[in-house]
Amino acid sequence: MIVETPRDGERLPGTAGQTIGPFFGFGLPYEHDNLVAFPYSPGAIVLSGTVLDGAGAPIPDAMIEIWGADSDGTIPTARGSRRRSPSTFTGFGRCATNDDGRYEFWTRNPGAIGGKAPFFAVVLFSRGLPDKLHTRIYLPEDEAALAADPLLASLEPDERATLIATRTPDGWLQHDIRLQGEKETVFLAY
Amino acid sequence: MTDHTGHEDAQVQPTLPPPSIPEGAEAKAEAVAPERLIAAPDQVSQQRISEEIAEAHAEHERRVAAGERPARPTLLDFPAYRSSILRHPTKNPRLVDPETIELTSPAFGQRDVAAIEADLTLQHRGEPLGERIVVTGRIVDSWGRPVRNQLVEVWQANAAGRYIHQRDQHPAPLDPNFTGAGRTITDDDGWYRFITIKPGPYPWRNHVNAWRPAHIHFSLFGTAFTQRIITQMYFPGDPLFPLDPIYNSIPDQRDRDRLIATYDHDLTEPEFMLGYRWDIVLDGPNATWREPEGGEH
Numbered sequence: 001m002i003v004e005t006p007r008d009g010e011r012l013p014g015t016a017g018q019t020i021g022p023f024f025g026f027g028l029p030y031e032h033d034n035l036v037a038f039p040y041s042p043g044a045i046v047l048s049g050t051v052l053d054g055a056g057a058p059i060p061d062a063m064i065e066i067w068g069a070d071s072d073g074t075i076p077t078a079r080g081s082r083r084r085s086p087s088t089f090t091g092f093g094r095c096a097t098n099d100d101g102r103y104e105f106w107t108r109n110p111g112a113i114g115g116k117a118p119f120f121a122v123v124l125f126s127r128g129l130p131d132k133l134h135t136r137i138y139l140p141e142d143e144a145a146l147a148a149d150p151l152l153a154s155l156e157p158d159e160r161a162t163l164i165a166t167r168t169p170d171g172w173l174q175h176d177i178r179l180q181g182e183k184e185t186v187f188l189a190y
Numbered sequence: 191m192t193d194h195t196g197h198e199d200a201q202v203q204p205t206l207p208p209p210s211i212p213e214g215a216e217a218k219a220e221a222v223a224p225e226r227l228i229a230a231p232d233q234v235s236q237q238r239i240s241e242e243i244a245e246a247h248a249e250h251e252r253r254v255a256a257g258e259r260p261a262r263p264t265l266l267d268f269p270a271y272r273s274s275i276l277r278h279p280t281k282n283p284r285l286v287d288p289e290t291i292e293l294t295s296p297a298f299g300q301r302d303v304a305a306i307e308a309d310l311t312l313q314h315r316g317e318p319l320g321e322r323i324v325v326t327g328r329i330v331d332s333w334g335r336p337v338r339n340q341l342v343e344v345w346q347a348n349a350a351g352r353y354i355h356q357r358d359q360h361p362a363p364l365d366p367n368f369t370g371a372g373r374t375i376t377d378d379d380g381w382y383r384f385i386t387i388k389p390g391p392y393p394w395r396n397h398v399n400a401w402r403p404a405h406i407h408f409s410l411f412g413t414a415f416t417q418r419i420i421t422q423m424y425f426p427g428d429p430l431f432p433l434d435p436i437y438n439s440i441p442d443q444r445d446r447d448r449l450i451a452t453y454d455h456d457l458t459e460p461e462f463m464l465g466y467r468w469d470i471v472l473d474g475p476n477a478t479w480r481e482p483e484g485g486e487h
Contacts, residue, residue, distance in 0.1 A: 001448045002327075003469035005334040012332045014473025015448055016263035016440045018422040019271070021407060022228060023355040027345025027371040028409060054276035067296055067415045075291060079299035082341065082373075092296030113290045121292050123418050128273030130439040131264035132419060134283075134292075151286045179277050189261035189283035190292070190416045190475030 017131035022061055024125075029063075029096050030082055036066070036093035036107035038086040043071050046172040047120070047137070047165070048104040051097050053128075054180030058101020062126035064177070065094045066105060066137070069118065073111030109139055109173075117145035117152070119163075124177060134188040137175050138164045151188075159186050228357065229395035230272035236433055239397045242270040243438045250441035261285070262473075263445040270435035272396050288475045293414045298341035300375055308374035310344075310386040318368035320349025320387035322463035325423070325451065328380045329470045331412060336380025337472060343373045343409040344384055351390030351404075360393055385463065391430060403430035403437060412472035423468050424450045 006012050020028075037044040051062045068091050069075050076091035084090075095103040110118040119138040138146060146152055152160050162185040165175040177185045246268060253260075266278040311318055329337040347353045347370060350362035354369055368387060376382050392402045405422040412418065424437065431437055431446075440446045448471075457465020 001450060001469055002452055002467055003330060003334075003471055006332075012330065012334060012471045013445070013448070014263070014332060015419065015421060015470045016445045017419045018264065018407075018439070018449070019274075019436055020420050021422075021436075022357055023347075023353040024345060024407065025357075026353070026355050026369065027407065028343060054280075057276075059277065065418070067291065069291055075294050077297055079297045079301055081296050081298060082302035090296060110291070116289065119289075119291075121289075121415050123415070125420050126277055128271070128275075128277035130266050130268055130271060130274055130278070130436070131262055133266075133279065134416065151284065154284070180280055184279055184281060186281075187279050187283045189285050190288045 019127060019130050020063060020125035022127045024063060025096060028094065030094075032084040033082075034093050034095040034103070034105045035084060036068075036091065036105055037089060039106045041086070043108045044106050045109060046104060046170075047107055047175065048102060048172070049175040049177060050101045051103065051124070051126070052101060052176060052178045052181075056178075056181065058097070059126055059128075059179070060097055060099045060101055062097045062101070062103075062124060062129075063094065064097070064103045064125075065092070065123045066107065066120045067092050067122075068107065068110035068120040069113055071108045071111045073113045073118070075113070112142070112145065115145065117142055117149040122177075124179075126179070129179065133179070134190070135177065135185055136163050136188065137173070139173070140164050140167050155186060158183070162186050228273075230397060232272070232397075233395075234397050236397060236399055239270050239400070239435055240433060243432075243435060246270060247438070247441045263442060264440050268435065268439040271439055272435075274439075288414070288416055292416050293475070295340070295411055295413050295415050295417070297339075298375060298411065299339055302341065303373050303375050305374075307372050308382075308384050310346075310368070310370060310372045310384065312385075313369050314367040316367040318348065318365050318387050320365075320368075320390075322385070323388050323466055324383065324385050324457055324459070324463055325406065325466045325468060326381065326383040326457060327451075327468040327470060329376055329382060329410060329412075329472065330380055331417070331472050332474050336378070337376055337410075337412050337417075338378050338380060340376050340411045340413075341373060341409075342376060342382045343371075344386070344406050345371045346386065346406040347389040347392050347404075349387050349390050351392040353392070362390070388425065388464075391428075396435060401430050401433070403428040403434050408470070410470060410472060412474070414474060416475045417472035419472065421470075422449060425466070426450055426453055 051059045081090040081092040119136040124133045165173040348365045352362040451466040451468040454467040
């Protein structure tokens with residue numbers, strides 16, 4: 001397909017997504033892909049969870065990516081997400097789920113941008129999933145900001161709960177993602 | 191608990207020289223599922239799958255005729271693709287205004303990718319077998335503006351339709367001179383260019399006698415995180431198109447056509463390789479997408 005430049009006021013139709021399939025393991029994962037922050041460096045936390053299917057079974061061939069602000073709310077512009085340098089925070093991480101459907105990132109708590117409730121922007125791919133899914137993982141602390149968030153405010157309490165991470169006693173974050181079923185995660189379109 | 195029996199069998203891997211790239215990818219490839227998860231349990235006929243595809247497309251046409259406008263061109267609920275049955279959300283996605291972080295994108299650059307990674311035929315000592323091709327095109331947003339300096343990743347089967355991934359048990363030969371993964375950074379006008387081998391069609395266990403049309407997986411970043419996509423590029427004239435539930439998870443023929451590369455004789459190089467052109471449009475958020483540069487309208 002060759003795409004011509006659109007005329008004024010026209011929009012080009014977007015290229016459709018397709019499943020990531022079963023064999024991305026040799027093409028997409030890379031060294032330190034899930035180490036957005038250097039482990040145990042100041043401010044570094046673990047964000048982890050399980051990706052589950054409609055039967056409640058873990059999905060061992062999904063891939064999750066996160067993108068978030070630094071702890072002070074600044075949006076990273078540094079390159080180097082594929083060739084990590086321990087001193088550079090790029091805000092982007094990628095993690096293929098393991099045999100138990102688990103993902104795990106070392107990263108930092110994203111800071112608030114413009115006083116709004118901070119969250120990780122998330123995109124998820126999986127074998128068996130025909131296209132990407134977008135969602136958010138909100139930090140649980142700032143209840144006033146969470147209450148003021150337009151998306152969260154539009155949701156029922158049980159839906160809202162699918163978007164807010166749990167803080168562990170270690171100060172880390174735990175968050176499961178359910179593609180289908182009773183506690184199905186809220187996914188987003190823009 | 192996960193049954194690891196099949197997993198361990200799957201780890202019996204033909205000996206291969208280590209690929210020069212990608213670094214670290216082999217270790218990560220250990221995260222695999224048991225083989226039994228891959229085969230659909232019902233194993234119906236191709237005719238049955240083709241009927242299900244036709245029904246799903248007809249249902250989509252009825253919905254569009256009734257005024258529904260799906261958020262994306264690909265159907266998430268597409269049971270002809272059997273492994274999607276328990277893995278698609280049942281609720282419609284929630285339409286939201288993107289927040290600041292979602293309107294920006296991770297930044298990649300030349301420091302992330304070596305130039306040689308765009309040539310999948312140079313990753314080993316010898317020449318891979320198969321039909322050498324160049325695949326090139328432009329990545330633009332829906333206004334037609336180039337997506338500059340962004341990461342493009344590809345992965346694919348070899349000329350015989352075999353993936354190097356240890357879960358691929360297709361009894362076609364591996365090619366010791368072909369890994370099948372590459373990456374590049376788009377130039378200032380949004381162009382990417384890969385040299386590779388034309389992948390073969392690939393059998394899978396969605397149903398009896400299921401074959402995927404030859405394809406190259408593409409992973410793309412835009413200028414906004416909302417534009418992130420993974421998709422597949424196909425080759426013109428493939429007889430497997432009407433039979434394939436993954437290709438047909440896109441119900442509109444025009445959207446499917448956009449995934450098919452165009453043969454371009456001007457890209458073909460004499461006595462060296464055939465040329466294909468494939469442009470990609472990264473769809474932006476609709477609600478609050480910023481105005482185009484330069485006062486267009």
